[in-house]
Structure formats: structure tokens, C-alpha cells
Amino acid sequence: MYISNIEIENYRNFRNKSIILSDGMNVIIGQNNAGKTNLIKALALVLDSNGKKRLDIHDFNKSISLEELKSAPPKIRIRMTIKQSDNEDLDSDDLVTVANWLTKLEEPYEATLTYEFHLPEKEVEKYAASLASVVDVDKAWRIIQQDFLRLYIYKIWGGNIDNQTVADSESLKKFDFQFLDAIRDVERDMLSGRNTLLRDVLDFFMDYDIKSDHTRTPKEKIHEIKLKKQSFTDAADALLLNLSERMKLGKEQILSYAMDTGASFNKAEPNFEGVISDVELFSALKLIVEYESGIKIPATHNGLGYNNLIYMSLLLSKMQVNSDGGYLGSNAKVFPILAIEEPEAHLHPAMQYQLLKFLTKNKKDKKVRQIFVTTHSTQITSTVSLDEMICLHNERGETSVGYPGIVFKDNEKSKKYVQRFLDATKSDMLFAQKVVLVEGIAEQLLLPIMARYLGVSFEENHIAVINVxxxxxxxxxxxxxxxxxxxxxKKIACITDRDPERKKKTKGGSYSKCYPYEYGLQEDLYEYKRNPSFNLYPRDAYSNIAIFSQDETAGKTFEYDFVLHNPSLELLVTNSMKNQDEIKELMRLFSSDTELSEYEQILRESDENKRIKESINMNCSWEKDQKVKGLIASRYLNSVGKGENALELAYVLADNLDKKGTADYQEFTVPNYIKEAISWIIQ
Incomplete structure (x- = not known):
């Protein structure tokens, strides 16, 4: 069985949300305050037998309106559906555990547990009278806190909630819910044998060679372990006797002070005596780390990340102890659940990957049945499958849930593509508040800098630029x-190039790049097309997705448009470019009233430059200014190496921006389609 669904109503940031869960690993991701921890705590309210069940006023969702508060007392409800797993053995303890909570008898069976935190019915009339004249929602919450919260009760119902059947505590205790929160002190929790976690684990795994030996009968195992315990006790008694002998004279001196103070009376005297069992001696043990060189150091001297991994391994060992029926009998747990908040804390990327493998193996070995992980780590999301992810997103206080695996239900091709390429860098699209998808490294590097030229900070707006x-x-x-x-x-802007192309109408012709001023010129000889991506998601058809590209007539690529909007800005000519002097000369000429032929004379002799000149002169629909800009932009585009040039442009544009307000600052114009994209994404 597994928890297949949880419905959360009026709890913290969840107004009314149903969340689908996977049988196995569930990786819950999202930006800060999206509700990741709240989802785990909602699970704990139902399943953690040792956890706090009473809530306070701040656990209620505060988007409940005043009218709703007046009509009925606010209630928190968390409903959990437990479903039969694939290939589940119906003779196992699973079905027995949830038998009284079944809501669906046919396979796959379903059972329901519902936690409710509510005001008893007998108090409702008094509640309604207290809020009848209230006109302010904050005052209503204060009244609830001061006069009614102490009267609230909680119940965990089993099965159909209409039947109001309280789930029996014995069955609830069969769930072993272990939660490691983000703020944990592993040194306090595990490193000494005085701690119950380490002591219980050591006690269970002591004499494990006997306990795990399937050739022995249970009776034989008990007998052999008793012999070992007796042998230890005999040895311990001898040690204590030796210690007592060494303390004999000193003990008399110590006790003489007791006699003098009157601690001895009525013929009773204080003395020292004791026995020690193998379990009691655990308190003397401390966890150490032994290196290959033989050096031993206390675990307290380890880094926090290493100790976190040790702690998780001990916790999983403890869950194995808890679920062992031979050891705990009828007190054994049936359904171990591990929830970890931010496991990446203090772990470098390689160790995060190792941790995920470790957790997956424990699930496969059935040492834990279901795992819930909240994370901000793109390393973790790039490791797990899309089917294991749950994405929470909070927009203006409203929480939404997305499922990267289910969303591709009818598109296996795209699912495989995204799974393959969703690396640690691209995974950032799952965490950011808003996303800009771009085609290449140049846009990825330069877009945040161009936003700064417009007075916009992508960081402050939680916008990620992702190169696909x-x-x-x-x-x-x-x-x-x-x-x-x-x-x-999530709001998504896509920035794509127009990329005009043409091909000869002869048989076997293929499309190749062309210049904007060539597009449509010779329709008797060529077929033309532009990048079809621009029409995939029409602007008015989708509220959260928009695609932006260059001007349909004059646009070509990102670098081309840079110069099209800044035809005289020599700052854009970087050291890695070819033809630097030629391009700068073209740019200097732009500010003067010069004929097109003078620009053409600057171009060196080459087949491509010959093509540029012929095509521009053939175009009769463009004005001179358009042609000059197109010529300079074409020459610039043909002279850049994209990766290196983008890095240099990012540096010079950022440096120029730092000079704003000084005489050294040079005016830079952000291309129109980039302005539109930035304006749209920050709205």
C-alpha cells in the first residue's frame, strides 16, 4: 500500500488543495514559502503518533474571508488516501492495518484517514454570536484566538468521514513516520550511546550474526543470545569486583564523611554496589571515524554533511528495528515512512547524488516504504525522474501544484527529451518564480545585463534565464x-530568433540562412520560411506563456539585432571578433549622411560580402537607413564567434553600465523585442 493522495484544507498556505503522491520517492520542490515543509507537516499530523496534534492560530489559512468566518468556525482538514500498491500481497499486514478505514473494497482497495481540527458543535452558537457584529477580519481572528482556540479539538477519522469513526490508535501506530527537519543537531541526536536512537540500533544489531541466521530456530537463537548475555554479565561482575577491591580503602574514607554528617542512621549505611548489562554499557560508546591510515577521530570532529549522512543511515537502521516483528512482536511497525527536509544541507553535489542513490536503494530493499524529500537543490532534481517530482508554486498567496511526470502523459517523446536535458542548470526553471527560456549562451549571459539597462533586476524578481x-x-x-x-x-517568456531561410525551387534543394533584406526577393527562384517557434504559443491564447522575437521584416538573430539597434556603438566590437577595423569604420560612417555605395566600398572582397551588396541593392522596398543598418549588422554577425563574443560583450556592457552618470558612459539601446519580453515577464 502507499499514500496516493493528500487533500489539505485551510492549513497554512494551503486553502484547498489535492496533491497526488507516488509509490516510492516523492521529491517536493519549489521556491521559498511555496509550502514544501507545510506539506510534510500535514502528513505528520495524520501519521506521526508521537507528534504534536494541537495547532495554533497561525496554522489556519488566513485567506479565509470575514463572511466565511462569520458563517462557520474555521476548520483544518487533512484527508489522506491509502491505496493498494501494484503487485501487493493481500496476505500481508498492509490490508489488515487499514481494514477498518476502507472506502473502496474492490482492487485496488482504498482507505482514508482524515485529521480534523475544529470547534465542537456545542460551541458554535456562542461563536456565531461573538462574531456577528465584527467588521474587521483581523479582529475576527483575534477573537478566535482569545476566546475559542482553547476549545478546539482534533480527531483522526478512519474511513468515510460521514460515519465519524475515530481511527484506532493501535492501527495508527503501525505507521512509522520519521521526519528529519532542516534544523537538526545530529551530534546531539546520534553520537553517544546515551541517545536512544543509537542505543536502540546497537541493541537490535548486537549478536546480529545469530539473529539473522536462518539455519537456527527462534528457540535456538534465544538460547545462544542468553548464553552470550550471561557470559558478558559474568565478565562484567568480575570487573566490578576488581573495581570494588581497588576502591575498598577509599570507599571507607568517603563513607566516613557520610557518618559524620549524619547520613547514617537507624543502622543504615550508604555503600556502593552495582551491576552492568551489555545494553547499559552502550552509554560508554561513542561514534568514531576510522580512516584507512588507521587514524581514529570522534564523529564530533566530522563536517556537518558527513554526520548528516551517518545520522540518516542510523535512522533507517532504527526503522528496520521498528518494523521487525520477530524483535518487537505485535508492536512492530508495518509502514515505515521517511521524510527529509533539505537533505542537501552541508552536502556537496557528489554527496547529494550519493544520498539519492542510498535512499532509492533503501526503498528497493523495502527498509522504507515511501520517501518524501523537500529540496532547493538542482543537483537532486537533475538526478531523480520527472515522475518523482511534485512542484509547488506560490503566486500572490495562492499555492498551485504541478506534476512534471504526469504532464507528459500523452507525449513520451518530449518527456524523454526533458528528462535527458534537465540537468542541474536547466532544473533552475522548476525553482524560479518566473522563467525566460532562450536559445543559446549569448542570450543567457546578456539578458540579465540588458534588464539592468532597463532598470530591472532579474534576481530581485526571482527570474531565471534558462538556455535550452x-x-x-x-x-x-x-x-x-x-x-x-x-x-x-509559472510565467514563462521565450526569446527566439526569426532566422529567415530560403531554398532553391530546384529538386533536392535544402533551406539555408538568408538575410532579412533577401527574404521574399526572388520568389520565382526560392522558397522562404522563418522560425516556426514564434507561432507555437500565440500571445493572446495563453495567460502564462509568451514568445518574443525580432521584427518580422528586419530581424534575424540576437547578435544581428544588437547592432541593428546600435549601428554606431563601437563598444560592441570585441577583441575576439574578426574584421574589427572594418566594422568600426562602418560604424563611424553611420553618423554621417553618406551614400550606401561608400559603405559597400569599405567591405573587403569576399563571396559573402558580394552577396550582401547585391541583395541590398536588389531590395527596392527598404529605405536607405534600413539598408545601412542591415549591412553593418550583417558584417558584424559574420565576424563573431558566439561563445567567446558573448562573454566579452557581457563584460563590456556591465562595465559600461557601472559608468552610468559619468562622461565615459556610452548609450546602449536594448532591442525592442527584448524590452517587450522583460516588460511582460516582470508584470
Whole structure:
């Protein structure tokens, strides 16, 4: 069995939300305050037998309106559906555990547990009278806190809630819910044998060679372990006797003070005596780390990340102890659940990957049945499958849930593509508040700097720029297309190049790049097309997705448009470019009233430059100014090496921006389509 669904009503940031859960690993991701920890705590309210069940006023969702508060006392409800797993053995203890909570008898069976924190019915009339004249919602909450919260009660119902059947505590205790929160002191919790976690684990695994030997009968195992315990006790008694002999004279001296103070009376005298068992001696043990060289150091001297891993391994060992029926009898747990908040704390990327492998192996070995992990780590999300992710997103106080695996239900091709390319860098799209998808490294490096020229900070607006490595937006946009109920609710801007192309109409011709001023010129000889990505998601058809590209007539690529909007800005000519002097000469000429032929004379002789001149002169629909800009932009584009040039441009533009307000600052114009994209994404 497994927890297949949890419905959370009026708890913290969840107004009314149903969340689908996986049988196995569940990785819960999202930006800060999206509700990741609250989801884990909601699970704990139902399943953690040792956890706090009473709530306070701040656990209620505060978006409940005044009218709702007046009509009925606020109630927190968490309903959990437990479902039969695939290939589950119906003779196991699973079905027995949930038998009284069944809501569906046919396979796969389903059972329900519901936690409620509510005001008893007898107090409702008094509550309504107290809030009848209240006109302010904050005052209503104060009245609830001061006059009624202490009267609230909690119940955990089993089965159909309409039957009001309280779930029996013995069955609830069969769930072993272990939660490691983000703020944990592993040194306090595990490193000494005085701690119950380490002591219980040591006690269970002591004499494990006997306990795990399937060739012995239970009776034989008990007999052999008793012999070992007796042998230890005899040896311990001898040690204590030796200690007593060594203390004999000293003891008389110590006790003489007791006699003098009157501690001895009525013929009774204080003395020293004791026995020690193997379990009691655990308090003398301390966890150490022994290196290959033979050096031993206390675990307290380890880094926090290393100790976190040790602690998790001990906790899973403890869960194995708890579920062992031979050891605990009828007190054994049936369903161990591990919840970890931010396991990446203090772990470098390689150790995060190792941790995920470790948890997956424990699930496969059935040492834990279901795992819940909350994380901010892109390393972890790049390791797990899309089916194991749950994405929480909070927009203006409203929490939404997305499922990267389910969203691709009818598109296996895109699912495989995204799974393959969702590396640690691209995974940032799952955490950011808003996302800009771009085609290449140049846009990724330069977009945040251009935003700064417009007075916008991507960091302050929690916007991530993700390079998808080409025209592959469609695969990723499935994640965010809100026409799918499982999509991630997030605002996405895509920036793509127009990339005009043409091909000869002769048989076997193929498309090749062309210049904007060539587009449509010779329709008798060529077929033309532009990047179709721009039309994938029409601007008015989707509230959260928009695609931006250059001007349909004059646009070509990102670098081309840079110079199209800044035809005289020599700052854009970087050291890695070819033809630097030629391009700077063209740029200097732009500010003067010069004929097109003079620009053409600057171009060195080459087949490509000949093509540029012929095409520009053939175009009769463009004005001179358009042609000059197109010529300079074409020459610039043909002279850049994209990766290195982008790095240099990022440096010079950032440096120029730092000079703003001084005589050294040079005016830079952000291309129009980039302005539109930035303006749209920050709205």
C-alpha cells in the first residue's frame, strides 16, 4: 500500500488543495514559502503518533474571508488516501492495518484517514454570536484566538468521514513516520550511546550474526543470545569486583564523611554496589571515524554533511528495528515512512547524488516504504525522474501544484527529451518564480545585463534565464501549459530568433540562412520560411506563456539585432571578433549622411560580402537607413564567434553600465523585442 493522495484544507498556505503522491520517492520542490515543509507537516499530523496534534492560530489559512468566518468556525482538514500498491500481497499486514478505514473494497482497495481540527458543535452558537457584529477580519481572528482556540479539538477519522469513526490508535501506530527537519543537531541526536536512537540500533544489531541466521530456530537463537548475555554479565561482575577491591580503602574514607554528617542512621549505611548489562554499557560508546591510515577521530570532529549522512543511515537502521516483528512482536511497525527536509544541507553535489542513490536503494530493499524529500537543490532534481517530482508554486498567496511526470502523459517523446536535458542548470526553471527560456549562451549571459539597462533586476524578481540549447522550447513548455491540469503554474517568456531561410525551387534543394533584406526577393527562384517557434504559443491564447522575437521584416538573430539597434556603438566590437577595423569604420560612417555605395566600398572582397551588396541593392522596398543598418549588422554577425563574443560583450556592457552618470558612459539601446519580453515577464 502507499499514500496516493493528500487533500489539505485551510492549513497554512494551503486553502484547498489535492496533491497526488507516488509509490516510492516523492521529491517536493519549489521556491521559498511555496509550502514544501507545510506539506510534510500535514502528513505528520495524520501519521506521526508521537507528534504534536494541537495547532495554533497561525496554522489556519488566513485567506479565509470575514463572511466565511462569520458563517462557520474555521476548520483544518487533512484527508489522506491509502491505496493498494501494484503487485501487493493481500496476505500481508498492509490490508489488515487499514481494514477498518476502507472506502473502496474492490482492487485496488482504498482507505482514508482524515485529521480534523475544529470547534465542537456545542460551541458554535456562542461563536456565531461573538462574531456577528465584527467588521474587521483581523479582529475576527483575534477573537478566535482569545476566546475559542482553547476549545478546539482534533480527531483522526478512519474511513468515510460521514460515519465519524475515530481511527484506532493501535492501527495508527503501525505507521512509522520519521521526519528529519532542516534544523537538526545530529551530534546531539546520534553520537553517544546515551541517545536512544543509537542505543536502540546497537541493541537490535548486537549478536546480529545469530539473529539473522536462518539455519537456527527462534528457540535456538534465544538460547545462544542468553548464553552470550550471561557470559558478558559474568565478565562484567568480575570487573566490578576488581573495581570494588581497588576502591575498598577509599570507599571507607568517603563513607566516613557520610557518618559524620549524619547520613547514617537507624543502622543504615550508604555503600556502593552495582551491576552492568551489555545494553547499559552502550552509554560508554561513542561514534568514531576510522580512516584507512588507521587514524581514529570522534564523529564530533566530522563536517556537518558527513554526520548528516551517518545520522540518516542510523535512522533507517532504527526503522528496520521498528518494523521487525520477530524483535518487537505485535508492536512492530508495518509502514515505515521517511521524510527529509533539505537533505542537501552541508552536502556537496557528489554527496547529494550519493544520498539519492542510498535512499532509492533503501526503498528497493523495502527498509522504507515511501520517501518524501523537500529540496532547493538542482543537483537532486537533475538526478531523480520527472515522475518523482511534485512542484509547488506560490503566486500572490495562492499555492498551485504541478506534476512534471504526469504532464507528459500523452507525449513520451518530449518527456524523454526533458528528462535527458534537465540537468542541474536547466532544473533552475522548476525553482524560479518566473522563467525566460532562450536559445543559446549569448542570450543567457546578456539578458540579465540588458534588464539592468532597463532598470530591472532579474534576481530581485526571482527570474531565471534558462538556455535550452536551440529551438527546443516546445518540449519544455509542456511543463507549463495551463491547458493541462497537471502543469506547473509559472510565467514563462521565450526569446527566439526569426532566422529567415530560403531554398532553391530546384529538386533536392535544402533551406539555408538568408538575410532579412533577401527574404521574399526572388520568389520565382526560392522558397522562404522563418522560425516556426514564434507561432507555437500565440500571445493572446495563453495567460502564462509568451514568445518574443525580432521584427518580422528586419530581424534575424540576437547578435544581428544588437547592432541593428546600435549601428554606431563601437563598444560592441570585441577583441575576439574578426574584421574589427572594418566594422568600426562602418560604424563611424553611420553618423554621417553618406551614400550606401561608400559603405559597400569599405567591405573587403569576399563571396559573402558580394552577396550582401547585391541583395541590398536588389531590395527596392527598404529605405536607405534600413539598408545601412542591415549591412553593418550583417558584417558584424559574420565576424563573431558566439561563445567567446558573448562573454566579452557581457563584460563590456556591465562595465559600461557601472559608468552610468559619468562622461565615459556610452548609450546602449536594448532591442525592442527584448524590452517587450522583460516588460511582460516582470508584470
Amino acid at each position: 540549447g536551440g529551438r527546443y522550447f516546445e518540449h519544455f513548455l509542456y511543463l507549463f501549459n495551463l491547458s493541462n491540469p497537471y502543469a506547473i503554474h
